[in-house]
Amino acid sequence: MAEKATSVEEYLDALDPERRAELERIRALVSRLVPDTEATMSYGMPTLKFKGRALVYFTASKKHMSFYPSSYAIEALRDRLEPYKTTQHAIQFTLDNPLPDTLIEDLVRVHVREIDAAGE
Template identity: 75%
Template sequence: MAEKAKSVEEYLPALDPRTRSELERIRGIVTQLAPDTEETMSYGMPTLKYRNRALVYFTASKKHMSFYPSSWAIEELKEQLDNYKTTEHVIQFTPDNPLPRSLVEDLVRVHMSEIDANRQ
C-alpha cells in the first residue's frame, strides 16, 4: 500500500484477494457480535470500536495477518491459540491457517465483557 488508507473501505480493496477475503470474514464476525461497532483507522490498522473503545484491530503484512482482540482475551484463551504465533497483544494467522469463527467469537466476547466491566 503506497499511501496510508484513511478508512477501512480504502484499506481492504488494496489487499490481495485471499487476504482481503479473510479480513472481511473477521470483520463480519465481529460486527455480527457487536452490531453497534464503529469502524475507524487507528495506528494505520482497521479498528472496530465498541462503546468508544477499540474492540479489535486487524491488519495484513506480507507473510501473515494480525488480529488484536486484547491482551486479556489472548491470556484467557491461550490454550486455544497453540496453532498460532502470538504475543501479549496479537495473534498472527494466514489464509492457510485462518482463525476459526468460534475462536474469533470467543476472543471478541471476552474483550466485550472486559469493556462492559470498564476494565482499563
C-alpha cells in the same frame, strides 16, 4: 500493505483478493456478534470500536495477518491459541491456518466483557 489508508475500505481495497476476503470475514463476524461497533482506522489499522474503545484491530502483511482482540482475551484463551504465533496483543495467522469463527467469537466476547466491566 496499506499503511497510508485513511479508511477501512481504502485499506481493504489495497489488499489482494484472498487477504481482503479473510479480513472481511473477520470484520463481518465481529460486526454480527457486536452490532454496535464502529469501523475506523487507528494506528494505521482497521479497527472496530465498541462503546468508544477499540474492540479489535485486524491487519495484513506479506507473510501473515494479525488479529488484535486485547491482551486480556489472548491470556484468557491462551490454550486455544497454540497453533498460532502470538504476542501480548496480537494473534498471527495465515490463509492456510485461519482463525476459526468460534475462536474469534470467544476472543471478542472476552474483550466485550472487559469493556463492559470498565463501565464505559
